[in-house]
Amino acid sequence: MSERLDVRKTYKLLINGAFPRSESGRSYEVTSLKGAFLANVAQGSRKDVRDAVVAARGAQLKWWSQSAYNRGQVIYRLAEMAESRREELAEHVALAEGRSAKGAQTRVSRAIDRIVWYAGWTDKIAQVLGSSNPVAGPFFNFSIPVPSGVVGVLAEQDSSLEAFVNAVFAPLAVGNTVVVIASERRPTPSILLGEMTATADFPPGALNIITGYTGELAPTLAAHEDVDGLDLGGADDEFADQLATSAAGSIKRVLRAKKSDATSLRRLRAFVETSTVWHTIGQ
Amino acid sequence: MESESQLRAFLASLSGVDAVGAEARAAKLATRSLKKSTKLTALDLAISMVDLTTLEGADTPGRVTSLCVKAMYPDPHDASVPSAAAVCIYPDLVARARTVLGESRVKVASVATAFPSGRAMLNVKLLDVREAVAAGADEIDMVIDRGAFLSGRVGQVFEEIVAVKKVCGSSHLKVILETGELATYDNVRRASWIAMLAGADFIKTSTGKVTVSSTLPAALVMLEAVRDFAETTGQLVGVKVAGGIRNAKDALRYLVLVNETVGAAWLTPDRFRFGASSLLNDLLMQRLKQRRGAYVRPDEFSGD
Numbered sequence: 001m002s003e004r005l006d007v008r009k010t011y012k013l014l015i016n017g018a019f020p021r022s023e024s025g026r027s028y029e030v031t032s033l034k035g036a037f038l039a040n041v042a043q044g045s046r047k048d049v050r051d052a053v054v055a056a057r058g059a060q061l062k063w064w065s066q067s068a069y070n071r072g073q074v075i076y077r078l079a080e081m082a083e084s085r086r087e088e089l090a091e092h093v094a095l096a097e098g099r100s101a102k103g104a105q106t107r108v109s110r111a112i113d114r115i116v117w118y119a120g121w122t123d124k125i126a127q128v129l130g131s132s133n134p135v136a137g138p139f140f141n142f143s144i145p146v147p148s149g150v151v152g153v154l155a156e157q158d159s160s161l162e163a164f165v166n167a168v169f170a171p172l173a174v175g176n177t178v179v180v181i182a183s184e185r186r187p188t189p190s191i192l193l194g195e196m197t198a199t200a201d202f203p204p205g206a207l208n209i210i211t212g213y214t215g216e217l218a219p220t221l222a223a224h225e226d227v228d229g230l231d232l233g234g235a236d237d238e239f240a241d242q243l244a245t246s247a248a249g250s251i252k253r254v255l256r257a258k259k260s261d262a263t264s265l266r267r268l269r270a271f272v273e274t275s276t277v278w279h280t281i282g283q
Numbered sequence: 284m285e286s287e288s289q290l291r292a293f294l295a296s297l298s299g300v301d302a303v304g305a306e307a308r309a310a311k312l313a314t315r316s317l318k319k320s321t322k323l324t325a326l327d328l329a330i331s332m333v334d335l336t337t338l339e340g341a342d343t344p345g346r347v348t349s350l351c352v353k354a355m356y357p358d359p360h361d362a363s364v365p366s367a368a369a370v371c372i373y374p375d376l377v378a379r380a381r382t383v384l385g386e387s388r389v390k391v392a393s394v395a396t397a398f399p400s401g402r403a404m405l406n407v408k409l410l411d412v413r414e415a416v417a418a419g420a421d422e423i424d425m426v427i428d429r430g431a432f433l434s435g436r437v438g439q440v441f442e443e444i445v446a447v448k449k450v451c452g453s454s455h456l457k458v459i460l461e462t463g464e465l466a467t468y469d470n471v472r473r474a475s476w477i478a479m480l481a482g483a484d485f486i487k488t489s490t491g492k493v494t495v496s497s498t499l500p501a502a503l504v505m506l507e508a509v510r511d512f513a514e515t516t517g518q519l520v521g522v523k524v525a526g527g528i529r530n531a532k533d534a535l536r537y538l539v540l541v542n543e544t545v546g547a548a549w550l551t552p553d554r555f556r557f558g559a560s561s562l563l564n565d566l567l568m569q570r571l572k573q574r575r576g577a578y579v580r581p582d583e584f585s586g587d
Contacts, residue, residue, distance in 0.1 A: 050578055057581075223577035249577065 011041040011187070013048060013211060014194040016055035017204025022212070023047045030187060033098030041187055044212035046220040049179065052208035053224055056150045056177040059205030064147055064175035066203075072122035074201045075169060079115040081196040086112065089161065089189055096160040096186035111165045114262075118169035125174055125268055133276070140279040145272040147175035148253055152221040154214060154234030154243075160186035161193070167233050167257070170267035172207065176229065179208045181218060183234065187211045218243055225250040229271040232256050287438030290477070294437060297476065300468035300504055309499035312543055313536045319573075322535070326570045328550060329534045330357060331365040333566070334392055334523065334558045337372060338399075338491065344379045347372055351383040353585060358567050367563065368552040369422060373398075374415035381419035392422035392457070396447060399461075399490035401426035405443060412450045422455040423447070424523075424558075426490060427474060429464045437477060444481035457485035457523055460505070463495030468504045475508035479520050487523035491558065496526025499540060506544040519548065525558025531569040534562060 011030075012019040021027070024045035030038045063071065082089060086108050094104035129145040151171040156163035160183055168180050182190045194209040210217060214234055222230055222243040230247045232240040232254060244254050255270040317325050335354045337346060347370070354367040369390035370380055380391045393415040397403035403411075412423055425447050431439045448456050458478035462471050478486045486505055488497040502524050509520050524537055534557055541549050549555050564584045571579045 053578065220578070225577055225580045225583070246577075250580075 009039070011039050011191050011211065013042050013044055013052075014191075014197070014207065014209040015048065015052045015205075016058075016208065017198065017202075019195070019198075020048075023051070026212075028212070030096075030185065032095040036095075038095055039188055041191070041211045044181075044210035044217055046217065048210050048212075049181075049217055049220045049224070052179040052210055053150060053152075053221075053226055055205035056179050056208055057205075057226055059203045060147070060149055060175075060177040062203045063172075063177055063206045068123035068126070068175075071173070071175065072119045075119035075122065075173060076116060078193075078196055078200040078202075079112050079119060081200055082108075082112050082115065082193060085192065085196065089192055092189045092192060093161050096188060097158075107159075107162055111161045114162065114165050115169055118165075118173040121268060122173045125272075128265070129269065129272065129274075135278075138281045140281060141276065142279070143274050143276045145174060146275045147171075148271040148273055149176060149228035150226060151176045151178050151229040151231065151271050152224070152227045152252075153178055153180040153231040154218055154221075155180055155183050155190060156233045157183050157185065157214070159183075161189040163233065163262075164190045164193070166262050166267060167231050168207065171229065171231070171271045174268055174272050176271050177206045177208075179210065179221065179227070181214055181221065181234065182209055182211045184212070184214045215239070219246060222247045222252075223249060227252060229253040229255070231270070287441075290437055290441055290480070293480075294473045294476065297469075297472055300472055302468050302500075305468055305500045305503050309503045309540065312539050313499060315536075315539045317535055317539070323570065323573050325535050325538055326531060326566055326573070327365055329531070329538060329557065330563065330566050330570070331368060332552045332556050333367040333563050334369045334371040334525075334556050335367045335563060336370070336491070336525070336558050336560050338394060342373060342376060344376065347376045347379050348383050349585075351380050351389070353563070354389045355384065355387050357563055358571075358584065364567070364570070368556055371424065371558055374411060374418065374420070377415050377418040377420045390421040391419060392424055393418075393420035394424045394426075394490075395420075396425040396443075398424070398426055398459075399492040401428050402430070405446065408443070409446060409450050412447055416451060416454050420454055422457060422485075423451050424457045424459055424487060426459045426461060427478065429461055432465070432470070432474060432477075437473070440474075441477050441481050444478055444483065448482040455484040456482065457487045457521075458483040459487045459490055459525075461490055461493065462488050462497070462501040462505075463493045463526075468500065471501055471504045472508050475505050476512070479508070479512045479518075483520060485521040485523050485556070487525055487556075487558065489524075489526040489558075491526030493526075497524040497528060499536060502537060503540055503544060506541060506549075509549075510545045513545070519554060521554040521556065522549070523556040523558055528557055528559050529561050530565045531562070534559075534566060 022042040022044050026043035027040045028043045030041050032038050090104040090108045131143045133141040135141045153167045223246045230252050354370045358364040369392040371392040374393045377393045395411040395415045396408040460474045513519050567584050568579045
């Protein structure tokens with residue numbers, strides 16, 4: 001019997017629920033930490049970023065107008081999908097971050113647990129960040145958190161899965177849609193996770209993943225006027241300053257997270273606005 | 284054309300369209316990319332070619348008023364943006380548009396002849412046109428009788444256009460072929476010739492009311508007919524593409540097609556038009572993007 005041919009995988013972008021190659025047709029080589037060839041990954045262009053923002057804008061109202069409970073279920077379902085493909089995720093994390101199999105397993109477990117954690121927050125965030133305000137009159141007065149809209153995320157460069165999950169699912173949980181530029185050198189675990197969203201009932205465009213050179217793509221995302229928030233996790237200090245300045249041109253919320261934010265509410269708070277409504281009491 | 288048999292013989296003498304070739308050529312030209320200053324020039328040109336259109340049952344005088352203002356000042360923050368070519372509306376709203384537009388360069392175009400189906404008696408169609416012209420329409424967009432064309436009564440189609448042209452007086456006549464209903468490119472070529480021979484100032488692809496609207500290959504076939512007509516008669520007939528053109532990229536593709544098929548003489552609002560509504564905002568967005576260097580919020584511009 002002849003030897004079976006390899007079935008090689010093409011790593012693509014995630015835009016509007018589809019998996020296109022980059023509009024530019026480019027790709028780049030990703031290696032393991034030790035320098036061994038890992039994959040050819042699509043090298044996204046500025047136009048891919050633009051298309052992703054259009055998709056995210058189109059999906060935002062749909063995602064937000066689902067009930068908070070339903071959004072939680074969708075995010076939880078992603079955790080289910082990730083759980084059944086955890087070996088594959090762990091393998092990629094091990095190669096990308098140069099970890100032992102056991103170390104990678106731990107990280108994948110933490111990432112999946114974190115997805116579940118954010119799934120739980122979707123219908124609880126309003127109780128924590130919202131309030132019922134005392135007013136001098138026959139009215140109820142509520143303040144409730146509403147999403148900023150479209151959030152651009154530069155995923156952290158070193159942590160290939162855990163930091164990605166934190167940066168992406170916090171804004172998603174509170175009803176934003178996300179365009180994320182994956183870690184430049186370690187993108188494969190996040191691409192895998194992106195593929196799983198296809199079977200988790202996310203509306204197309206809720207999560208868009210662009211792989212490529214952060215230095216090339218981030219300025220476009222930061223300056224894009226139809227993006228409402230920007231997480232600068234994947235940029236070094238000097239670059240982040242520059243991006244924050246250009247984000248100010250369209251008055252974006254900018255998050256420069258600290259490590260301790262991973263388990264705090266700060267990420268969930270980062271991309272919400274407070275909306276206050278008045279309602280008459282009684283008839 | 285003196286008689287229907289002459290017309291029939293002439294149409295039979297037209298060569299058939301190479302459908303595969305036309306589609307391949309249109310697809311090939313669609314890959315051309317305009318950059319930097321060329322793109323800016325093309326965007327401005329496209330804005331000046333837009334017939335800003337509203338053809339809904341729910342149109343109100345208020346909506347037409349805001350459409351007219353938008354046509355005159357597409358971007359109120361920037362006086363360097365050219366005005367649109369025309370507003371395109373139903374005949375009963377022409378008077379309102381005329382009042383709002385006043386002495387502005389923006390023309391009033393009215394659809395007529397029982398738009399969009401064209402299924403009415405000839406005298407009703409003619410009255411439709413007469414009323415629109417009397418109310419102040421500078422341009423009339425008529426539909427051909429596709430039923431007559433498809434059942435071979437080409438003489439009737441021809442005579443109807445001639446009759447409408449007569450009623451139009453000094454108003455320009457655009458003849459809508461509704462290419463999506465003509466089934467073949469050969470028919471598109473024949474219908475283009477009938478319209479031009481009957482005196483059309485413009486030939487127009489579609490009403491925008493059927494599933495298949497303007498396509499690049501159909502526009503290519505029409506442009507070729509226009510080119511051939513200019514070569515044989517010396518008369519330059521305009522082309523209007525309408526329906527389904529929503530973004531700047533599509534619009535620029537049409538401009539490339541025009542330039543490569545009939546030449547730069549047609550790159551003016553007098554000879555080429557886009558019938559569209561949401562296209563204008565996308566053109567403005569792309570224009571601002573070129574200037575600012577950053578992608579723009581869609582709600583920067585008024586909706587319609």
